[in-house]
Amino acid sequence: MINTNKEYDIVVVGAGPGGSAVAKKCAEAGLKVVMLEKRQEIGAPKRCAEGLTFSAEKIIGKIPEKCISQNIDTGMVHAPNGKCIEINFGDSGGYVLERKVFDKWLAARASRAGAYVQAKTEVKDVIKENGFVTGVKAEFEGEEFEIKAKIVVAADGVESTVARKAGLDTTNQIVNVDSGFQYEMSNLKLRDIHCLDIFMGNKVAPRGYIWIFPKGEDTANVGIGIATAEKTAKYYLDKFIENNPQIFKDAGIIEVNSGGIPVGGFLDNMVLNGLIVVGDAAHQVNPIHGGGLKEATFGGQIAGDIIIEALKKGDVSQRGLSEYNKIWWKERGNFLKKVQKLREVVEKLSDNDLNMLAEALSGEDIVNFTRGNKILKLGKVLIKNPRLITLAKKLF
Amino acid sequence: MWEIDKKKCLRCGGCVSVCPKLALELKEFGLSHDKNLCIECGLCEKICPVGAIKVKKND
Numbered sequence: 001m002i003n004t005n006k007e008y009d010i011v012v013v014g015a016g017p018g019g020s021a022v023a024k025k026c027a028e029a030g031l032k033v034v035m036l037e038k039r040q041e042i043g044a045p046k047r048c049a050e051g052l053t054f055s056a057e058k059i060i061g062k063i064p065e066k067c068i069s070q071n072i073d074t075g076m077v078h079a080p081n082g083k084c085i086e087i088n089f090g091d092s093g094g095y096v097l098e099r100k101v102f103d104k105w106l107a108a109r110a111s112r113a114g115a116y117v118q119a120k121t122e123v124k125d126v127i128k129e130n131g132f133v134t135g136v137k138a139e140f141e142g143e144e145f146e147i148k149a150k151i152v153v154a155a156d157g158v159e160s161t162v163a164r165k166a167g168l169d170t171t172n173q174i175v176n177v178d179s180g181f182q183y184e185m186s187n188l189k190l191r192d193i194h195c196l197d198i199f200m201g202n203k204v205a206p207r208g209y210i211w212i213f214p215k216g217e218d219t220a221n222v223g224i225g226i227a228t229a230e231k232t233a234k235y236y237l238d239k240f241i242e243n244n245p246q247i248f249k250d251a252g253i254i255e256v257n258s259g260g261i262p263v264g265g266f267l268d269n270m271v272l273n274g275l276i277v278v279g280d281a282a283h284q285v286n287p288i289h290g291g292g293l294k295e296a297t298f299g300g301q302i303a304g305d306i307i308i309e310a311l312k313k314g315d316v317s318q319r320g321l322s323e324y325n326k327i328w329w330k331e332r333g334n335f336l337k338k339v340q341k342l343r344e345v346v347e348k349l350s351d352n353d354l355n356m357l358a359e360a361l362s363g364e365d366i367v368n369f370t371r372g373n374k375i376l377k378l379g380k381v382l383i384k385n386p387r388l389i390t391l392a393k394k395l396f
Numbered sequence: 397m398w399e400i401d402k403k404k405c406l407r408c409g410g411c412v413s414v415c416p417k418l419a420l421e422l423k424e425f426g427l428s429h430d431k432n433l434c435i436e437c438g439l440c441e442k443i444c445p446v447g448a449i450k451v452k453k454n455d
């Protein structure tokens with residue numbers, strides 16, 4: 001059990017990919033680290049479609065077999081009229097993970113590096129002294145206790161209450177959060193188990209899309225992420241399933257998931273005196289596909305480096321930690337902001353526009369756009385259609 | 397008036413992330429709502445993926 005008399009260097013709140021990345025990095029540098037997770041099981045239930053590109057391994061490290069459900073090499077984007085764009089990922093393919101196993105593996109790695117990890121322990125508030133965050137108030141099995149630390153890391157995911165309680169407003173604007181809903185399904189008739197299927201269209205998934213991410217021969221995450229609409233995300237997904245018996249007839253539901261997906265609203269400032277925010281809590285997500293595993297890990301590692309430096313210098317003030325903002329924006333923020341612009345354009349496309357784009361674009365183009373490359377070409381296609389000129393202008 | 401259908405709620409925290417007043421929190425046994433903080437803005441109802449929340453502005 002946790003030693004409350006010990007002075008820790010850092011308390012990490014939340015044992016998701018972001019929290020585990022900070023905890024591992026800091027523990028490896030010899031810092032005294034504690035990571036608290038309020039759920040009784042790290043990683044469960046998932047709030048995730050579990051997709052991850054191979055390239056993320058450069059940041060996360062080699063992912064063990066036990067965390068991987070399926071290898072992916074292609075993507076198929078279905079336009080509203082049924083026209084498809086096939087995207088061959090080649091070397092840039094990826095995995096559909098098993099998040100429960102993956103998140104526990106990450107937390108165990110942090111623990112092995114020397115961090116003390118404890119589940120079923122909820123952080124209820126931060127402790128503030130003389131304008132500095134100096135620890136947290138937590139609860140385990142009904143007992144409340146305090147933990148003092150030089151820096152508190154808010155890695156508490158989309159809820160992001162820790163930073164807000166400390167006085168940093170991380171409330172997400174509703175235009176920057178998608179509403180996500182998903183079934184993990186069994187006994188499906190999958191077309192290709194190495195292919196991610198994406199279905200677009202304003203009737204199917206208004207200002208968003210539906211995904212089928214295979215996890216095995218006949219199992220997959222079937223989900224939807226949409227901007228707020230007339231009806232709920234669940235309503236649109238249920239309708240899609242009903243309308244596609246060729247895939248879903250006699251399929252079972254083996255898990256139900258939902259979640260808010262940050263898709264923008266990046267924060268200029270992610271630090272206070274003694275506090276640093278990472279991952280979903282700081283809206284560090286790729287806005288075009290809502291992927292946050294890699295971003296949270298990246299943010300967590302940058303935060304780790306900054307914390308190690310700050311403690312060496314003995315300066316945990318907002319100024320001392322603000323290098324985090326600078327580096328994150330340089331490494332990720334500026335790029336992700338471009339991707340957000342692209343997303344804002346895609347969101348405004350009508351079904352006709354989407355059909356036209358499916359005619360005009362190749363799979364390779366799509367890969368380029370999501371990486372923020374060759375946006376000019378997209379601009380050229382958009383400009384051919386007078387209705388889209390105003391949208392195209394947004395990209396430049 | 398703020399109401400939740402606890403049977404529908406999946407405890408995902410989507411609503412918590414957009415609440416401008418920090419009136420919502422995910423506790424061990426479900427979502428908690430502080431009606432003293434709530435301004436009945438309805439944002440939580442809008443984001444909820446399963447339609448578990450209903451908000452009616454009291455006049």
Ligand SMILES: Cc1cc2nc3c(=O)[nH]c(=O)nc-3n(C[C@H](O)[C@H](O)[C@H](O)COP(=O)(O)OP(=O)(O)OC[C@H]3O[C@@H](n4cnc5c(N)ncnc54)[C@H](O)[C@@H]3O)c2cc1C
Nearest residue numbers: 014016017018038049050051123157180259279280292293
């Ligand atoms: C429907 C859906 C589909 C998605 N699909 C993908 C995908 O395919 N690929 C991808 O890369 N990303 C995907 N994402 C996003 C991804 O899940 C997140 O970006 C990622 O989990 C963020 O990691 P994190 O460490 O910041 O937060 P989280 O993984 O959410 O971890 C935060 C942790 O903090 C804990 N916590 C919160 N408050 C407290 C507290 N007070 N005390 C203690 N612990 C606390 C939470 O219980 C949680 O375990 C998806 C999201 C959704 C909702």
Ligand code: SF4
Nearest residue numbers: 405406408409411444
């Ligand atoms: S968004 Fe809906 S399902 Fe998710 S926690 Fe809030 S009320 Fe529950």
Ligand code: SF4
Nearest residue numbers: 415434435437438440
């Ligand atoms: S109505 Fe507004 S203030 Fe009240 S709980 Fe919902 S989001 Fe928060």
